[in-house]
Amino acid sequence: MAVAVVQSTKIGNSFRFGLIHAPGFGQDHLLTPRGSAEIEVVHQTNQNWQRLGSVEDLKRRDLQQLDVGHTLIALSYRNGEFGAVSGRCNHAGGPLGQGSLSDDYIVCPWHNWMFHRLTGKAQPGIQAAVPRYALRIQDGDLYVDITAATQRIHAPHAKHPLSRDIVRDPGPLRVAGISTTVMNVEFPRYSTSEDLLQVSLGYAGSLGIETRLIRLNDLRFRACEGYYSKSAHACTWPCTITQMDSADQLDAVYEALVFWADIVLIATPIRWGGPSSLYFKMAERLNCVQNQITIHDRVLIRNKVAAFIVIGGQDNVQAVAGQMLMFFGELGFSFPQFPFIAHSRGWSAEDMENNVAEVRASTELRRGAHGLVDRCVELAGRLVAADAAPAQIARGGRKAHDLDS
DSSP, X not given: OOOOEEEEEEETXXXXXXXXXXXXXXXXXXXXXXXXXXXXXXXXXXXXXXXEEEHHHHTTOSEEEEEETTEEEEEEEETXXXXXXXXXXXXXXXXXXXXXXXXXXXXXXXXXXXXXXXXXXXXXXXOOBOOBOOEEEETTEEEEEOSOSSOOBOOOOOOOGGGSOOOOOSSSOEEEEEEOOOOOSSSOOOOHHHHHHHHXXXXXXXXXXXXXXXXXXXXXXXXXXOHHHHOGGGSOSSOHHHHHOTTOOTHHHHIIIIIIOSEEEEEEEOBTTBOOHHHHHHHHHTHHHHHHHHHHOOOOOOSOEXXXXXXXXXXXXXXXXXXXXXXXXXXXXXXOSSOEEEEEOOTTOOOHHHHHHHXXXXXXXXXXXXXXXXXXXXXXXXXXXXXXXXXXXXXXXXXXXXXXX
């Protein structure tokens, strides 16, 4: 293997490097980053130079992702200078070469992490870097040494609490109630669905079961930002937003569903034939839970029961409950016999005040809420005792799984 002999010349506060001679390469020009006195030149004997293409052709794109001998390279060209760094982002493996340039930084297309296109270093103050690769021009063609010139460096950070192992803490059964009703926080109103949810939680408490009420209306959390639309692998657990934004409060829902609760009761009004807008806002952010099955064959929801309370002034109970059953079933929840209670005055009844009065006065709906809790408790007790829920499932016929060709 030919060994390149390199000399350095200091110009101002920077170094320029030039190739004196490399046997077998003819007229060469070694390209190394400008303005980086910190870069150490290492005489390597394990170089592996690979042709990328003609310089003129490669100049036409400011950033591109190249697969060179199974090594992913993010090749950039700006201000008359090529740069080559790893095409795999430190965060979730995003394709850096498919991103964009912001000044001399490559912006990852998945989660917007940034690395210098010439040095591979993250932005100042972040102790992280992706590998850098040496480049050379020979006879009008550009070559890359796919033996990395620098190492990948991951910034030190504490492990996110939601990334811990899924282990149920000892103790009695636990019920989390999630109210999805939207209202004015300063002037709250009576909610029929939340009323029956609180009836359910109160009854569960009388059975010695721990309870927790989560009002989505009280949480400040961002809407799903569609990382899954970029790539299934861009939708991470914990949720990308939760990892990047410590002020986002949906972690309370993740904590309850994945770790704390054995039973989850979700209450929703009917809004134009569907669940509430807050329900859908939460459901879209729960895609990261289901997506772990898709990309890692990892089931996060284990030995857990879900049931529903659907109350509306207008009809469409079956469709609302059907959507919720399908979605929470896909997350991994089990359901008791008769897994929801519901009430509606029907399509022709626009008298919401009468709907409120009926729910407030109904002994039967309260008995129904108690019965729903009883059915959930019976099933959850058996599931927790058996502790037989799989951490993986057979994927044939499941979402996003290719059949045998």
